[in-house]
Amino acid sequence: MVSRYDKFVAYLIILQRAFSQGSACPPGWKNWNQSCYAIYFNRVSWMDASEFCESRGSHLVMPNSQPENDFIWRMMTERLKSLSGAGVWIGCKRKSADSSFVCAGNEGMSYTNWAPGNPKNKETPVCALYGVDGEGKWKSVGCTPRIGRNVVCEMPTAPRMYCMTADENGRLVNDLP
Known part of the structure; x- marks a missing residue:
């Protein structure tokens, strides 16, 4: 059985790979x-x-x-x-x-x-x-x-960095306006 933590880590890895395609100067x-x-x-x-x-x-x-x-x-x-x-x-x-x-x-x-x-x-x-x-x-x-x-x-180029916040249940929180 896959724990909530394992799902959260897998989700973060997927997000990281999706966003790391960009790079910055x-x-x-x-x-x-x-x-x-x-x-x-x-x-x-x-x-x-x-x-x-x-x-x-x-x-x-x-x-x-x-x-x-x-x-x-x-x-x-x-x-x-x-x-x-x-x-x-x-x-x-x-x-x-x-x-x-x-x-x-x-x-x-x-x-x-x-x-x-x-x-x-x-x-x-x-x-x-x-x-x-x-x-x-x-x-x-x-x-x-x-x-x-x-x-x-x-x-x-430097990889772009993205910071995301998770709530106490491991769900990502969109705290942007």
């Missing part, structure tokens, strides 16, 4: 496919951009697929009609000409969208960025350029 961030993105027009070096994102509990953007890359490019161009020649940093860096790019979380690149002729081997270290002239194509440039670049930060 901080105010001002855009939600896409279980990640949150925010663009900042702070022209800074790659290292400063990386530290800026980390100070917000996130990391420099790192597209992992063509649809994600397209979303980020659209978000950037919607927010700034012209990227003003600066481009936007991507969270990948190569320390030397004979090393591989390492991305946020010390991962290799699972997806790339390099513009023709990129990545270049001239400078080290080399960092990745969205170029201003390539419909979401990436370029490699020195990590401390004379012109700073813009920043897009990325973080995973």
Whole structure:
């Protein structure tokens, strides 16, 4: 025989699963496919951009697929009609000409969208960025350029939390107006 308590617990699990499909981003961030993105027009070096994102509990953007890359490019161009020649940093860096790019979380690149002729081997270290002239194509440039670049930060979405009250019989109480 199933007790009232067991039914109550099962009901709460069902509610949790039904409501946990949604996820939330901080105010001002855009939600896409279980990640949150925010663009900042702070022209800074790659290292400063990386530290800026980390100070917000996130990391420099790192597209992992063509649809994600397209979303980020659209978000950037919607927010700034012209990227003003600066481009936007991507969270990948190569320390030397004979090393591989390492991305946020010390991962290799699972997806790339390099513009023709990129990545270049001239400078080290080399960092990745969205170029201003390539419909979401990436370029490699020195990590401390004379012109700073813009920043897009990325973080995973947070699950939405719902609180419910139960009466002494274990029934949910709707105490909202």
